[in-house]
Amino acid sequence: MVEPVDVRTARPFGGxxxxxxxxxxxxxxxxxxxxxxxxxxxxxxxxxxPDTVAPYVRDEAEWAEHGRPVAVVRPxxxxxxxxxxxxxxxxxxxVVTRGAGTGLSGGANAIDGCVLLCTERMRxxxxxxxxxxxxxxxxxxxxxxxxxxxxxxxxWYPPDPASAPWSTIGGNVATNAGGLCCVKYGVTRDYVLxxxxxxxxxxxxxxxxxxxxxVAGYDLAGLMVGSxxxxxxxxxxxxxxxxxxxxPPRTVVGFFDTLAECGAAVAAVTARxxxxxxxxxxxxxxxxxxxxxKRAGLPEGAAALLLAQTDLPEPAASAEAxxxxxxxxxxxxxxxxxxxxxxxxxxxxxxxxxxxxxxEQRGDAVLTEDVCLPRGRLAEMxxxxxxxxxxHRTLIANLAHAGDGNLHPLIIVPHGDEEAKxxxxxxxxxxxxxxxxxxxxxxxxxxxxxxxxxxxxxELGPGALAMQRAxxxxxxxxxxxxxxKVIG
Amino acid sequence: MVEPVDVRTARPFGGxxxxxxxxxxxxxxxxxxxxxxxxxxxxxxxxxxPDTVAPYVRDEAEWAEHGRPVAVVRPxxxxxxxxxxxxxxxxxxxVVTRGAGTGLSGGANAIDGCVLLCTERMRxxxxxxxxxxxxxxxxxxxxxxxxxxxxxxxxWYPPDPASAPWSTIGGNVATNAGGLCCVKYGVTRDYVLxxxxxxxxxxxxxxxxxxxxxVAGYDLAGLMVGSxxxxxxxxxxxxxxxxxxxxPPRTVVGFFDTLAECGAAVAAVTARxxxxxxxxxxxxxxxxxxxxxKRAGLPEGAAALLLAQTDLPEPAASAEAxxxxxxxxxxxxxxxxxxxxxxxxxxxxxxxxxxxxxxEQRGDAVLTEDVCLPRGRLAEMxxxxxxxxxxHRTLIANLAHAGDGNLHPLIIVPHGDEEAKxxxxxxxxxxxxxxxxxxxxxxxxxxxxxxxxxxxxxELGPGALAMQRAxxxxxxxxxxxxxxKVIG
Numbered sequence: 001m002v003e004p005v006d007v008r009t010a011r012p013f014g015g016x017x018x019x020x021x022x023x024x025x026x027x028x029x030x031x032x033x034x035x036x037x038x039x040x041x042x043x044x045x046x047x048x049x050p051d052t053v054a055p056y057v058r059d060e061a062e063w064a065e066h067g068r069p070v071a072v073v074r075p076x077x078x079x080x081x082x083x084x085x086x087x088x089x090x091x092x093x094x095v096v097t098r099g100a101g102t103g104l105s106g107g108a109n110a111i112d113g114c115v116l117l118c119t120e121r122m123r124x125x126x127x128x129x130x131x132x133x134x135x136x137x138x139x140x141x142x143x144x145x146x147x148x149x150x151x152x153x154x155x156w157y158p159p160d161p162a163s164a165p166w167s168t169i170g171g172n173v174a175t176n177a178g179g180l181c182c183v184k185y186g187v188t189r190d191y192v193l194x195x196x197x198x199x200x201x202x203x204x205x206x207x208x209x210x211x212x213x214x215v216a217g218y219d220l221a222g223l224m225v226g227s228x229x230x231x232x233x234x235x236x237x238x239x240x241x242x243x244x245x246x247x248p249p250r251t252v253v254g255f256f257d258t259l260a261e262c263g264a265a266v267a268a269v270t271a272r273x274x275x276x277x278x279x280x281x282x283x284x285x286x287x288x289x290x291x292x293x294k295r296a297g298l299p300e301g302a303a304a305l306l307l308a309q310t311d312l313p314e315p316a317a318s319a320e321a322x323x324x325x326x327x328x329x330x331x332x333x334x335x336x337x338x339x340x341x342x343x344x345x346x347x348x349x350x351x352x353x354x355x356x357x358x359x360e361q362r363g364d365a366v367l368t369e370d371v372c373l374p375r376g377r378l379a380e381m382x383x384x385x386x387x388x389x390x391x392h393r394t395l396i397a398n399l400a401h402a403g404d405g406n407l408h409p410l411i412i413v414p415h416g417d418e419e420a421k422x423x424x425x426x427x428x429x430x431x432x433x434x435x436x437x438x439x440x441x442x443x444x445x446x447x448x449x450x451x452x453x454x455x456x457x458x459e460l461g462p463g464a465l466a467m468q469r470a471x472x473x474x475x476x477x478x479x480x481x482x483x484x485k486v487i488g
Numbered sequence: 489m490v491e492p493v494d495v496r497t498a499r500p501f502g503g504x505x506x507x508x509x510x511x512x513x514x515x516x517x518x519x520x521x522x523x524x525x526x527x528x529x530x531x532x533x534x535x536x537x538p539d540t541v542a543p544y545v546r547d548e549a550e551w552a553e554h555g556r557p558v559a560v561v562r563p564x565x566x567x568x569x570x571x572x573x574x575x576x577x578x579x580x581x582x583v584v585t586r587g588a589g590t591g592l593s594g595g596a597n598a599i600d601g602c603v604l605l606c607t608e609r610m611r612x613x614x615x616x617x618x619x620x621x622x623x624x625x626x627x628x629x630x631x632x633x634x635x636x637x638x639x640x641x642x643x644w645y646p647p648d649p650a651s652a653p654w655s656t657i658g659g660n661v662a663t664n665a666g667g668l669c670c671v672k673y674g675v676t677r678d679y680v681l682x683x684x685x686x687x688x689x690x691x692x693x694x695x696x697x698x699x700x701x702x703v704a705g706y707d708l709a710g711l712m713v714g715s716x717x718x719x720x721x722x723x724x725x726x727x728x729x730x731x732x733x734x735x736p737p738r739t740v741v742g743f744f745d746t747l748a749e750c751g752a753a754v755a756a757v758t759a760r761x762x763x764x765x766x767x768x769x770x771x772x773x774x775x776x777x778x779x780x781x782k783r784a785g786l787p788e789g790a791a792a793l794l795l796a797q798t799d800l801p802e803p804a805a806s807a808e809a810x811x812x813x814x815x816x817x818x819x820x821x822x823x824x825x826x827x828x829x830x831x832x833x834x835x836x837x838x839x840x841x842x843x844x845x846x847x848e849q850r851g852d853a854v855l856t857e858d859v860c861l862p863r864g865r866l867a868e869m870x871x872x873x874x875x876x877x878x879x880h881r882t883l884i885a886n887l888a889h890a891g892d893g894n895l896h897p898l899i900i901v902p903h904g905d906e907e908a909k910x911x912x913x914x915x916x917x918x919x920x921x922x923x924x925x926x927x928x929x930x931x932x933x934x935x936x937x938x939x940x941x942x943x944x945x946x947e948l949g950p951g952a953l954a955m956q957r958a959x960x961x962x963x964x965x966x967x968x969x970x971x972x973k974v975i976g
Contacts, residue, residue: 130759131755131758131759131862131863131864132758132862132863132864133758154761155761175703176703176707178701182701183700186678187701189707189710190674190678199951199955203951204951205949205951205952205955206949206951206952207952207955209860209929210862210927211860211861211862211892211893211894211927211928211929211932212671212860212863212891212892212893212894212932213666213670213675213860213889213892213893213894213929213932213933214860214929214931214932215663215664215714215929215931215932215933215934215935215936216929216930216931216936216940216943216944216947216948217936217944217948217952217953217956217974217975218711218714218715218719218956218959218960218974218975219664219677219707219710219711219713219714220952220955220956220959222677222707222710222711223706223707223710223711223959225707226703226706226707227706231706243761243762243763244761267619270619270620270621271618271619273642273643273731273732274731275731312801312804313800313801313804313807316800316801316804319801372697372699372700372701372702373699374619374620374698374699375619375620375700376619376620401701403700404699404700404701405699405700405701406699406700406701439698439699440699441697441699441701441702441703441704442704443702443703443704444699444701444702444703445701445703446703447703448703448704448705452704455704456704456705459704460704460705461693461694463687463691463692463693463694464693464694464695464705464708465705467687467693467695467708467963468705468706468708470962470963471706471708471711471959471962471963472706473962474958474959474961474962475955475958475959486705486706487705487706
């Protein structure tokens with residue numbers, strides 16, 4: 001990290017290249033906010049040097065546009081967040097909040113002239129309470145760090161997005177992050193008990209509860225989850241925990257020659273009432289990428305593999321694994337096996353985890369889709385994706401949280417090929433349209449951000465959109481909280 | 489049910505007793521709505537005869553005030569609901585929605601001059617979908633009827649409020665109903681995927697999704713759950729289902745001499761990471777009432793009994809039951825046993841289910857509390873309730889969903905004893921204050937309605953209340969949806 005410059009003397013963006021400076025219109029409101037923040041906060045909180053600011057201006061949705069913030073602010077406390085938002089509210093300057101920036105929809109991307117509020121310095125685990133099975137954390141705590149900390153108390157925080165080693169709980173809450181085990185254990189929303197939130201006027205408000213149940217008023221905590229920083233800035237999170245799982249998981253793997261067989265297997269496992277704790281699909285493009293990168297030796301002949309894990313206590317786990325295996329075989333798996341070896345099982349799940357970085361490290365641009373289908377339509381959707389890829393002459397690899405019907409087509413384009421990029425964009429739009437036509441949603445777990453705004457408008461009716469806008473206007477009347485994102 | 493009168497010729501309220509008629513001020517807006525409804529809807533939809541209307545004007549919170557509706561409307565379809573709400577919106581007449589009227593907070597009580605919209609004729613199970621593990625129902629479907637219908641498909645709808653034989657899914661959703669098994673399986677909100685809602689302007693809107701996951705916009709379905717008819721009228725509900733449980737449950741029972749020991753046992757079971765599928769407390773007053781009513785032969789010497797059930801697959805169930813039993817003994821249970829006999833287990837849970845009606849059938853007035861505490865404070869709360877009962881010379885029996893910390897003190901008062909009623913009211917207020925002081929909530933599962941409005945205001949901070957009011961104003965700008973309830 002570049003040393004922060006002394007903002008008390010520096011000009012916003014220090015000395016940017018002339019052509020960039022010219023692109024930024026003078027903004028007296030933003031200048032006034034900056035002056036206030038510099039006076040109100042310790043010097044290290046406010047970054048304005050362009051090189052220092054640059055890493056903060058966007059998330060991992062590389063195709064989404066982003067603007068230039070007037071400053072990046074890294075508060076250490078709720079009071080500092082409140083001071084930032086209050087200053088922005090007074091001057092009607094936008095506040096864009098971000099955690100680790102691992103988002104995939106552009107939700108945390110800077111807007112021109114905004115204050116970019118980064119929670120990375122708010123990383124205290126405030127409380128771990130085994131008696132009440134809850135933890136209280138600041139928003140900048142990293143997902144895996146929370147999981148490790150509570151494991152020491154015999155507890156488990158289930159939501160496990162692929163970004164868990166880097167992403168923050170605040171970002172997970174803002175996007176209602178999913179992950180592998182949510183097929184059995186639910187998504188982030190299912191684990192948020194209470195939130196401390198700074199409102200659009202800079203007021204500090206507590207919503208939700210510490211008790212197992214509670215119905216005192218509207219579910220404001222639930223409303224904040226997934227609102228992507230457009231309704232408030234989350235400054236503290238109380239999460240529900242589960243007892244730590246102690247049985248080693250059993251893994252079942254099946255290789256399928258066709259996507260239709262793959263889809264039939266998913267449907268059959270669900271219809272039989274089985275409840276795998278993870279149920280993933282990896283297609284041949286992803287397998288090949290993992291092999292190329294890691295010499296993993298995974299069979300590439302199949303159209304896709306399914307990977308299921310059961311975490312029941314024995315002997316129920318064996319029975320469930322056998323039942324899943326039987327359904328894989330019945331659906332036409334050309335190769336299906338059960339693994340009792342945790343090392344082997346972990347290697348298979350590593351292939352799942354490595355698939356996305358394996359695609360990414362090839363150096364191409366990746367446009368990540370996130371549609372979620374009724375489980376029974378997954379195979380149909382996969383076939384439509386193949387057809388879309390062919391018609392638009394675009395390579396599309398597929399990962400799916402199959403048990404949830406949550407599909408991530410990865411649209412791959414060589415960097416700098418503008419024509420290919422246009423074809424990829426067309427494919428993206430067609431995938432969104434196909435998902436809606438099949439009764440699905442345009443985003444299963446990544447959020448709306450910038451990339452899914454038009455898709456969301458197509459998915460929801462005018463009545464639901466009007467309700468969303470009414471809520472946004474009610475809680476953020478000056479439209480300063482992450483404006484232009486989600487419903488903005 | 490009294491035959492509906494012909495509303496096309498009858499006067500509102502037909503021929504009420506003169507003193508009652510005098511209490512109702514003339515209301516041209518209500519008369520105009522009534523005239524519209526009579527024209528727009530089939531004759532049997534609109535009830536105005538006072539004897540026919542009377543059973544609809546209140547729920548089971550007998551201490552809560554209620555007004556007189558201009559009519560009861562029982563629509564058969566979403567279109568009819570929309571017509572009712574649109575007419576009310578045009579004339580700014582209040583709409584109070586009710587299902588079976590089993591609520592315990594006055595949330596469905598009529599307001600003077602309102603249209604009372606009853607969903608009891610909308611009782612179609614529209615779809616049961618084993619592949620997607622969901623069902624679609626109209627709001628008037630009775631909870632137990634849904635459970636029975638999906639069981640035929642190998643599926644399970646977990647939320648099981650004590651009112652399940654009578655209460656409707658619409659009412660359960662409106663109050664976010666809990667029940668016995670939510671200690672392990674969650675409350676109604678955890679099972680609502682999507683809703684069709686008629687908004688305050690009479691528009692039909694769909695919120696939520698049919699997919700396992702989805703983050704396209706704010707969680708409007710979750711916001712509607714528990715909003716007690718103040719943000720919209722729910723006309724269709726899509727619920728998530730689980731595979732039907734097939735293992736017979738194992739039951740553990742423990743009798744404790746002191747409430748402190750009882751609380752210690754609850755805390756120890758939770759801290760050990762055990763996850764009973766039901767974990768209930770019944771105090772000696774309730775045991776005595778069940779014995780008096782049903783000659784159940786339950787031991788009355790104990791301060792309370794704890795009743796836990798495990799539904800893991802064997803042999804894990806036996807291990808969990810033994811672990812619970814061990815914690816009961818370690819906490820000081822004078823008698824603790826495990827039951828492998830489903831008949832015996834069912835008899836014990838019958839005692840739990842019969843406790844409330846056993847208290848009620850004695851002919852006294854019962855004021856039902858519903859505080860929810862951090863689990864670790866349950867014993868302390870129970871001791872405070874004993875102290876409050878003594879100081880206010882009031883009999884207070886206690887039932888609790890112990891594993892959730894959700895306590896139902898039943899404040900018992902002879903009918904017609906106004907002085908005793910005043911003491912009971914004082915006890916009620918002190919219990920609410922004590923729950924807040926111990927970090928709890930004023931309502932765990934019954935809702936705010938009328939009885940918990942002041943308690944909710946004490947529990948939530950001004951910021952959270954302002955957010956609630958802003959949302960109410962945004963979605964119901966003319967304040968016609970169940971005005972005066974919850975935040976109104």
